[in-house]
Amino acid sequence: MVELIKTGIPELDEILNGGIPKGNSVLLSGSCGTGKTILAEHFLFNGAKKYDETGIYISLSEPRDKIISNLEPFKFYDPKLVEDDKVKILDITQDARLINLEPLTVNGIINMISSIIRDSEAQRVCIDSLTAICNSLGTEKNIREFIFELGLQLGYLNCTTLFISEIPPMTFQYSVYGIEEFIADGVILLREHEDKGELIRTLQVVKMRGVHHSRNKQILQISEEGIILKPMFEL
Numbered sequence: 001m002v003e004l005i006k007t008g009i010p011e012l013d014e015i016l017n018g019g020i021p022k023g024n025s026v027l028l029s030g031s032c033g034t035g036k037t038i039l040a041e042h043f044l045f046n047g048a049k050k051y052d053e054t055g056i057y058i059s060l061s062e063p064r065d066k067i068i069s070n071l072e073p074f075k076f077y078d079p080k081l082v083e084d085d086k087v088k089i090l091d092i093t094q095d096a097r098l099i100n101l102e103p104l105t106v107n108g109i110i111n112m113i114s115s116i117i118r119d120s121e122a123q124r125v126c127i128d129s130l131t132a133i134c135n136s137l138g139t140e141k142n143i144r145e146f147i148f149e150l151g152l153q154l155g156y157l158n159c160t161t162l163f164i165s166e167i168p169p170m171t172f173q174y175s176v177y178g179i180e181e182f183i184a185d186g187v188i189l190l191r192e193h194e195d196k197g198e199l200i201r202t203l204q205v206v207k208m209r210g211v212h213h214s215r216n217k218q219i220l221q222i223s224e225e226g227i228i229l230k231p232m233f234e235l
Helices: 010-015 036-051 064-071 079-083 092-098 106-120 130-135 140-156
Strands: 025-030 055-059 087-091 124-128 160-166 186-195 198-208 218-223 226-231
Touching: 010 226, 025 036, 025 140, 036 055, 036 079, 036 087, 036 124, 036 160, 036 186, 036 226, 055 064, 055 106, 064 087, 079 087, 087 106, 106 140, 124 130, 130 140, 130 160
Parallel strands: 025 160, 025 186, 055 087, 055 124, 124 160
Antiparallel strands: 186 198, 198 218, 218 226
């Protein structure tokens, strides 16, 4: 039997027929403003609050203080979970300088991420963003090696991971380099749908190894509760 990790977002868990298989690495792809970061944070805080699972948010682009400030309007955010290290929010570039590591090499970044997760015994992880790492690696060979090796290491650590992937707006693609989606265990695509001049956020589970899931497109709404999904036909 596959052990499923509930996202804590009821509509998404229903689409996934129960949740994400434990240990899966999932590509969470979308352009700017589609809700990637909020969905990932909702996943981490739900895990800590509802299922007592430690989570880590590893940022390669935004300072920790700004991330926390942006979280404060949401009801799923609980500062005590951050204080108690049930949800760790890390700016990996600052940490890398402090411990004198070179973060932008394949081995350096993998060793750092693995060490952080191992030390905290995290069960849920978000890396924001996979695109930022890949941009620094240069060749397709390095990118493929990095994604494959990181997926293996996270599998050994038995954590369930969301990799945020930045893609251009209004395009139908899952990643910048076109290889990330083949190595990841799952792909969740966030896009924008224009309706009468209004941009509507949508979510679609493209693939998820280990479960039978719906591939129907959903409307994604962001409220103070966090992520809410509704069928497209309700528009």
